[in-house]
Amino acid sequence: MSDPGPLAVFTGAATSVNVSHMLDDIASMVPGVHHLVATDTPVSNDTEYREFGTNNPSSVQGQFRALTKYLDAHTPRILLQITDPPLHGTIAGLVAQRYDVPFVYRYSGDRFYEYRVAKGREQLTAFALGAILGRVPIRLATRHIALGPTGKRRLIARGVPPERITVLPPTIDPARFDDPSPVPLDIPDNYKLILFVGRLSRLKGTETLERIIPAVLDRRNDLQFVCVGSVERELNVPASVRDHVMTIGKVSPDTVSDYMAAADLLVHPTLTEGVPRVLLESLAAETPVLARDVGDIASVTENTFDSDKEFENRLVDLESIPLDDISPFTPEQLESTYRDFFEDW
Structure with a gap:
């Protein structure tokens, strides 16, 4: 049987504790050595990840470059984005499409509706990111992850077939x-x-x-x-x-x-x-x-x-x-x- 390739996780410039916990969730439950593509290393020190891209700047261009260089050299079985669905989802979706790699979109927050509770100029930014740009990665994705039934319903409302959505909430020990x-x-x-x-x-x-x-x-x-x-x-x-x-x-x-x-x-x-x-x-x-x-x-x-x-x-x-x-x-x-x-x- 041929090697299916590693699971590649893209976190870009995200370094929060929650990102680290999600990486730990995957490493603890999914066997194998996984690849982490990031311009900044998350808090997690999990040895199950080989890191790529940290020599690139954390600008949007730098995150694109990090993922592009990674896919120039490696062929993962899937590419997963776990945070910032509008921005990181768009970066991962576009680059994955270019390299014909299956892309998994994770709807990690209520970003489609964030503009409704934002104020002032933040409202326009939230609308542009969540309601407009946020539609791009869901169309590019091969499969979708929702954290619960509400997230699943909101993906379905945006045209994602139910059979392509899997509910995978965070875990806690x-x-x-x-x-x-x-x-x-x-x-x-x-x-x-x-x-x-x-x-x-x-x-x-x-x-x-x-x-x-x-x-x-x-x-x-x-x-x-x-x-x-x-x-x-x-x-x-x-x-x-x-x-x-x-x-x-x-x-x-x-x-x-x-x-x-x-x-x-x-x-x-x-x-x-x-x-x-x-x-x-x-x-x-x-x-x-x-x-x-x-x-x-x-x-x-x-x-x-x-x-x-x-x-x-x-x-x-x-x-x-x-x-x-x-x-x-x-x-x-x-x-x-x-x-x-x-x-x-």
């Missing part, structure tokens, strides 16, 4: 969260810790937090809100509640799980989403979640909200929020689906 370390938080013992993890930005729901926090604390004052992650802009809350809000900033990925284990509830008021790994990690740390019902969040948790008032009411009654079952997202549950998809070429 609960064993990673077995031994949390204490976090240095000076919070009264009788307070409940409400955790936000992510970039403090408008698209991630900062304005919602600014409206909700004073309203919730007006109804019960035994809550401490803690924000972990990079800060695009500081939370603007009234002086009367600032003692109940802490901004930690960016911490190491290992430390994030410690904050999750210490929390009583994780909130995720994002305006646009796919399947957020932060929810899976919180559930693996046995901390319930409460999230806005966008993207494929409802495939992870039933603890969702659609309005500020619903968010406020559920937060006030946080003790009644149940812990969702994480088992559908474990490697044991998803390994055969991943393996079948990536080996069936």
Whole structure:
């Protein structure tokens, strides 16, 4: 039997922890040595990947060049894009078509509709990238990956035959969260810790937090809100509640799980989403979640909200929020689906 060639994964200039986790998901569940084409190396140090392209600049032209040089020298069985569907999907789709390599498009976020929640000039950019450019790679793709049923429906609405779509959500290993370390938080013992993890930005729901926090604390004052992650802009809350809000900033990925284990509830008021790994990690740390019902969040948790008032009411009654079952997202549950998809070429 002839060698089918490696699985090539294109991440371009993306280096986030989530990209690294997705690379680890594939490496842990799909046998073989895989190729990673990137201008910047993601955080992952997984030895299952041979890296190509890191000597190229991280501009759009540099990412095109990196992938073109790679395909000049190698013939993978498939080329997979895992992040930034409009840009990386277009780059991968066009280059794969030139070299007659099967291209797999991964619809990793709610990019078709991001313009609806953007503002000002960002709205025009989001429309051009998501609603216009974003249609190009789905037409170039041989097969498509959605993270959940909502993503699948949105691909079908754009003309993708259902039989070409496979639902492959992210995976999470609960064993990673077995031994949390204490976090240095000076919070009264009788307070409940409400955790936000992510970039403090408008698209991630900062304005919602600014409206909700004073309203919730007006109804019960035994809550401490803690924000972990990079800060695009500081939370603007009234002086009367600032003692109940802490901004930690960016911490190491290992430390994030410690904050999750210490929390009583994780909130995720994002305006646009796919399947957020932060929810899976919180559930693996046995901390319930409460999230806005966008993207494929409802495939992870039933603890969702659609309005500020619903968010406020559920937060006030946080003790009644149940812990969702994480088992559908474990490697044991998803390994055969991943393996079948990536080996069936």
